[in-house]
Amino acid sequence: MVYTISGIRFPAVSPLCNRSRSNFTGNRSSNISLLPTKDSFSRKIFAGKSSPDSDSPSLMVTASNKILVPGSQGDGSLSLTDQLDNPKTVLEDPQGLHDVDNQTMENDKKLKDEENFVESIRGYNEVQHEQESAASSLVGDDSRAQGKKASVPIAKTITIEKDEVRPRTIPPPGRGHGIYEIDPLLNNHREHLDYRYGQYKRLREAIDKNEGGLEVFSRGYEKYGFIRSDTGITYREWAPGAKSAALIGDFNNWNPNADVMTRNEFGVWEIFLPNNADGSLPIPHGSRVKIRMDTPSGIKDSIPAWIKFSVQAPAEIPYNGIYYDPPEEEKYVFKHPQPKRPKSLRIYEAHVGMSSTEPKINTYANFRDDVLPRIKKLGYNAVQIMAIQEHSYYASFGYHVTNFFAPSSRCGTPEDLKSLIDKAHELGLLVLMDIVHSHASNNVLDGLNLFDGTDSHYFHSGSRGYHWMWDSRLFNYGSWEVLRFLLSNARWWLEEYKFDGFRFDGVTSMMYTHHGLQVAFTGNYTEYFGLATDVDAVVFLMLVNDVIHGLFPEAVSIGEDVSGMPAFCIPVQDGGVGFDYRLHMAIADKWIELLKKKDEDWRMSDIIHTLTNRRWLEKCVSYAESHDQALVGDKTIAFWLMDKDMYDFMALDRPSTPLVDRGIALHKMIRLITMGLGGEGYLNFMGNEFGHPEWIDFPRGDQHLPDGRINPGNNNSYDKCRRRFDLGDAEYLRYRGMQEFDRAMQHIEEIYGFMTSEHQYVSRKDEGDKVIVFERGNLVFVFNFHWTNSYSDYQVGCFKPGKYKIVLDSDDAIFGGFNRIDHSAEYFSFSREQDGWYDERPRSFLVYAPCRTAVVYALVEDELEPVKH
Numbered sequence: 001m002v003y004t005i006s007g008i009r010f011p012a013v014s015p016l017c018n019r020s021r022s023n024f025t026g027n028r029s030s031n032i033s034l035l036p037t038k039d040s041f042s043r044k045i046f047a048g049k050s051s052p053d054s055d056s057p058s059l060m061v062t063a064s065n066k067i068l069v070p071g072s073q074g075d076g077s078l079s080l081t082d083q084l085d086n087p088k089t090v091l092e093d094p095q096g097l098h099d100v101d102n103q104t105m106e107n108d109k110k111l112k113d114e115e116n117f118v119e120s121i122r123g124y125n126e127v128q129h130e131q132e133s134a135a136s137s138l139v140g141d142d143s144r145a146q147g148k149k150a151s152v153p154i155a156k157t158i159t160i161e162k163d164e165v166r167p168r169t170i171p172p173p174g175r176g177h178g179i180y181e182i183d184p185l186l187n188n189h190r191e192h193l194d195y196r197y198g199q200y201k202r203l204r205e206a207i208d209k210n211e212g213g214l215e216v217f218s219r220g221y222e223k224y225g226f227i228r229s230d231t232g233i234t235y236r237e238w239a240p241g242a243k244s245a246a247l248i249g250d251f252n253n254w255n256p257n258a259d260v261m262t263r264n265e266f267g268v269w270e271i272f273l274p275n276n277a278d279g280s281l282p283i284p285h286g287s288r289v290k291i292r293m294d295t296p297s298g299i300k301d302s303i304p305a306w307i308k309f310s311v312q313a314p315a316e317i318p319y320n321g322i323y324y325d326p327p328e329e330e331k332y333v334f335k336h337p338q339p340k341r342p343k344s345l346r347i348y349e350a351h352v353g354m355s356s357t358e359p360k361i362n363t364y365a366n367f368r369d370d371v372l373p374r375i376k377k378l379g380y381n382a383v384q385i386m387a388i389q390e391h392s393y394y395a396s397f398g399y400h401v402t403n404f405f406a407p408s409s410r411c412g413t414p415e416d417l418k419s420l421i422d423k424a425h426e427l428g429l430l431v432l433m434d435i436v437h438s439h440a441s442n443n444v445l446d447g448l449n450l451f452d453g454t455d456s457h458y459f460h461s462g463s464r465g466y467h468w469m470w471d472s473r474l475f476n477y478g479s480w481e482v483l484r485f486l487l488s489n490a491r492w493w494l495e496e497y498k499f500d501g502f503r504f505d506g507v508t509s510m511m512y513t514h515h516g517l518q519v520a521f522t523g524n525y526t527e528y529f530g531l532a533t534d535v536d537a538v539v540f541l542m543l544v545n546d547v548i549h550g551l552f553p554e555a556v557s558i559g560e561d562v563s564g565m566p567a568f569c570i571p572v573q574d575g576g577v578g579f580d581y582r583l584h585m586a587i588a589d590k591w592i593e594l595l596k597k598k599d600e601d602w603r604m605s606d607i608i609h610t611l612t613n614r615r616w617l618e619k620c621v622s623y624a625e626s627h628d629q630a631l632v633g634d635k636t637i638a639f640w641l642m643d644k645d646m647y648d649f650m651a652l653d654r655p656s657t658p659l660v661d662r663g664i665a666l667h668k669m670i671r672l673i674t675m676g677l678g679g680e681g682y683l684n685f686m687g688n689e690f691g692h693p694e695w696i697d698f699p700r701g702d703q704h705l706p707d708g709r710i711n712p713g714n715n716n717s718y719d720k721c722r723r724r725f726d727l728g729d730a731e732y733l734r735y736r737g738m739q740e741f742d743r744a745m746q747h748i749e750e751i752y753g754f755m756t757s758e759h760q761y762v763s764r765k766d767e768g769d770k771v772i773v774f775e776r777g778n779l780v781f782v783f784n785f786h787w788t789n790s791y792s793d794y795q796v797g798c799f800k801p802g803k804y805k806i807v808l809d810s811d812d813a814i815f816g817g818f819n820r821i822d823h824s825a826e827y828f829s830f831s832r833e834q835d836g837w838y839d840e841r842p843r844s845f846l847v848y849a850p851c852r853t854a855v856v857y858a859l860v861e862d863e864l865e866p867v868k869h
Helices: 081-085 140-146 178-182 184-211 364-378 414-426 480-496 507-511 535-551 586-595 604-612 637-642 658-677 725-729 735-752
Strands: 002-005 008-011 225-228 232-238 244-249 268-274 288-295 298-302 320-322 345-351 382-386 403-407 430-435 501-504 556-559 581-584 620-622 681-685 760-766 771-776 779-784 791-798 803-809 843-849 853-860
Touching: 178 184, 184 535, 244 268, 345 364, 345 430, 345 735, 364 414, 364 735, 403 414, 403 480, 414 430, 430 480, 430 556, 480 501, 480 535, 501 535, 507 535, 535 556, 586 604, 586 637, 586 658, 604 658, 604 760, 604 771, 620 658, 637 658, 658 681, 658 735, 658 771, 658 779, 658 853, 725 735, 735 803, 760 791, 771 791, 779 791, 779 843, 843 853
Parallel strands: 345 382, 345 681, 382 430, 430 501, 501 556, 556 581, 581 620, 620 681
Antiparallel strands: 002 008, 225 232, 232 268, 244 288, 288 298, 288 320, 760 771, 771 779, 779 853, 791 843, 803 853
């Protein structure tokens, strides 16, 4: 597949090799024009960029409380320790400067009623709870407390006027003591935590003093890279190790002597290109650009670090930076307001490139038109998109980033990505970005590695700057300019593309100098607060959450942390790291562990412990499996359960097998109990909702190792790098039942909001019966994991009295079950004086619990009052 932009053809294929450290000095004489053609619809820009801020001394805060000003020791360093230690040198008012939002989008109309849930899961009694909106969410602390619903606006075009603004500010640091009230055990490590918070406050103060505040500091993209003004284009690049620098590209026929840059005392290279005599820009939109530097490693051409778009031309290995500045009429205008953050987060994890049913790289446009409506129909309220930041090596799954400010060109243009996000907002879906700030590609040709010829530019030098397992470079979070780069990067995606938040990848690797490798976290607090903790990295995470939540209050931040760092999801002002959610990664590992055992060896208490083992007041996103389990070399849950039988026995017109029957039943139960008990949010990787067969294998050629051995590739095949959504839609296949069950799960959660209910109680975990019973909100969940035993008149405890009815049954025929339960039955709670409480519950009712089934019972609200303790 090839797509065209402004006259150049970009192949939708990945490079055949993973490039590492080498220099590229080839000259280019061709002058390729990338001027865009007009789109089929008119586009208008609605917010101009402000002028870049004045140059000010750049600082680097070290763990020793010293601040270094780049400028004298090779990059010019001066100690300003005294200034930090003396409060008089700190701004008296460290409040963040006010900024104006580009737009204020008012929700002016509620959606109509929720699509008929009963119709989507035929055979159930009519659900009595009316819904104001299919994607309604709770807004603000006050409304959350009162349980008020917020509407999602209907699809309509919003006209955004420049005077529709609201001030935005980043709150000043607090005292940082709230964590000790939440978790008194942290008092034993107060010295470390107070030091950490002190470092954070000193850095905030230094940024206020030297940069005008965190709000200004996080707009580095208005100062570095290409900045257009009325009179021309200014290009700036921080490269203190370079001896000389010149801007080259199509615009000057790649002549390194034409546009030589000048260096200031802080290692920042700069050049101003005035407009042409006819008033046109000196660099045409869409033309190729690079910076040529004479470095300690030799002459090298690099893609500008702040580049907004880069592409790989046909028959070329290296990527090229693209000067991307389309005419006003061709810039995409967002038409739909961003949805408010939902109370319950149900995330559909997706990869645009591999989202096609065909063996090819999919586009942003196709994902927008084909996949987003599917996500909405399935009942999810957020889509988390992987591999957005440009990455030269496609098989890295997007985690070896080369160009941090550029969206992946394999899938389309920046305008295409904006259109995708706007469409998601029209559907009421949040769009979360899988952002990578934990490491960077070691690619020298296209990325940041050895950018200025030194290995200590953006990264730590030596072994500390190299991740031996990921084969990638590790950022130096104590560097002033690295902080500017990464904080501005997070803000860029929220500001320019209207993403609704982030899933931060590899946070465990960031927070510890051992990167979590070959370390088994036991929960002992000494594992979190000691010499192995990278305080600079933790402080960066606090700062980036300040930027996210201060400037974009509705934005969501999720951290991928497997260590269980205490206070990870506590606000920064209280001394926490500031994330909204932690990914509950232990759950997926537990399911793989259990699937390797026989059914009779599953321990119900072990399942419950893993699902509920999370910190108080720290929200988690749970998942039974993510993209990690789907990669080649691993197995999805469906493949663990059914293996090769998935190839021959998934058609409804032929008999099933015991392995398939068991697999379908447990696949549904595992996902429901994970959603029911695992956290306040839920995540599913695309295709896994219907048990997508096989694994993910990106196209790759043979790899020739230095010792002469060859790792065979897959002949650069895309066959297993796609999603067969047609399998889940096919009514003649058993995949359809699993997909319908997942859809019913999402809609049940939308109606009852059980993931965020304050009422949660596990009343039974019976190792003999293999039964688990728990309450969440007004729902009672009954799981029978026994492989043969079914139980009639099985007594289950409940808290509230009244009539209960079935709202979800994994054994329903439409979900691929055996239809063993009568959905017309009603269940009345009772309390026997002689029996007293049952399973520590004041009431109970009797149910039929067939083997390998999960049933959810809902209280039918009436005039009865709950039993009080």
